[in-house]
Each structure stands twice: as structure tokens, then as C-alpha cells.
Amino acid sequence: MNGVGKAVWMLKRLGNPPYEMGVTDIAKEMGIVKSGVHSILRELLKGNLLVKDPSTKKYSLGPAVFRLGHVYSNSKGLHEISGSVMDSISKLTGMSVFVGIREGLVPILAYKQNGSDDFLYEEQIGESFPFNASAMGKLLTAYLKQEEIEYILENETFEKITPKSITDPEKLKKDYELIRSQGFCVSTSENRVGAFGIAFPIVGRWGNVKACLCMVGPLEKFVPEVRDQWMSLLKSGADEISYRLGFRNI
Secondary structure, X not given: OOXXXXXXXXXXXXXXXXXXXOHHHHHHHHOOOHHHHHHHHHHHHHOOOEEEOOOOOOEEEOHHHHHHHHHHHHXXXXXXXXXXXXXXXXXXXXXXXXXXXXXXXXXXXXXXXXXXXXXXXXXXXXXXXXOOOOHHXXXXXXXXXXXXXXXXXXXXXXXXXXXXXXXXXXXHHHHHHHHHHHOOEEEEOOOOOOEEEEEEEEEOOOOOEEEEEEEEEEHHHOOHHHHHHHHHHXXXXXHHHHHHOOOOOO
């Protein structure tokens, strides 16, 4: 890995929990000496891509990353388009609503609107989701190219996050096929015990799925009396965002 590759690795690593690390931990995970880490960190600090806590000596993402993220979001238009849809669905249902995207192959939480229910959705913007659990993680993976799905199934180790998490690659493959055939994903207690998730694809201008609209909340609230209504709301919301992004299903 060259210097640029190491810098990219550091930025992406600090975008995941615990979101701050010291030089020793970074060097250990990268498998390089601390002197090499120091030189790259200095350059990232100069560019405001990282900040250093003077008391803990740990590094975290800096304001330049925040600004670049907003530039990307605004240029793609997804946040502006999806914001009103998320807000409307959240107010109607009381549940948390969010948009997931992919960073490479990895499902990422991009935007969220917390609901009025006591159920607190603690996941943070930019947090990655597992390929094998959660409505968002599984739906975005299901719509990858077939060779990308095969790569994940062959190379990833799937964690048993809850008793309902799928860890068998063959079962997961069938789950992906079902998601694509029905056009949505419903997940119950796979990523968090006692929680449900629903996800519908957001389709881009050229018919490709790179984002999804999701709803999460306490499983006890996901009862037959509201199930069809909530799923219809979420599908309509995903279709509306897709339309505004330029997708025309004709």
C-alpha cells in the first residue's frame, strides 16, 4: 500500500467505531511502524482532514471531511430530495426513517429522521451496516452485481449479531434472491433484538440501485394493523425519490 492508499485507509477506518484512535492502534491495525503513521497523520492534520485531541492524543475525522461530505451530498441531490419524504413518513408513523447508500460494496447510513416513538435509533450517519443483517444492509447487497454478491459470499465472515442473523452463505444467497424478486426487504431482530426494519430500493436515472429508503422501530409496533400501510408509505416514498432522481419506469 502506497502513501495515498494508507491515507485513504486511515480516513475510512476513522469513519467507523470507535471513531477515534491513537498512533499505536492505527499502526497495529495497518501492520506498519509508527514512524510511517506519524508522517501521514501530519499531512492529514495540515489539511484539516483529521483533528487530534490534545488530552487523549487520539485522532478523529476533521472539519474538511464534514465539508466535503456536504458538497458530495448537495451535488448528488439525494439529501434535498429525500428529506421531505423522510420527514413526512416519520411524522405519519412515529418511526425512524433513513436513507442508506453504498460506499463501494459496503452499506452506509447516509441520512436519518428520528421518529417520535421512545425507541431510539442510535446508529450514526456514516456508520456501516452488515451484509447479512438489517433491512438496509441486505437490500443494498441484494442489488449488487452478481459477481459482487458472489465475492462477498465467498470472502466475508458473517457475524451472528443476534440469534436471527443469517451466517450461512447459501441461505443468505437465497435471501438476496427473494429480496430482488419481491422488491423489498423486511428484517426482524436480525441486527438488533426487538427491532424491525423495512427497506425499499431507490432507483437511479439508469435503473441502478445504489440507495434505499428504510424504516425502523420496535417490533411490538409492527403489527398486522399497520404493516401494509407502512410498507405502502415506504414504497411510495422510495418511488417518489427515484422519480425525482430521474428514473422513469416506462
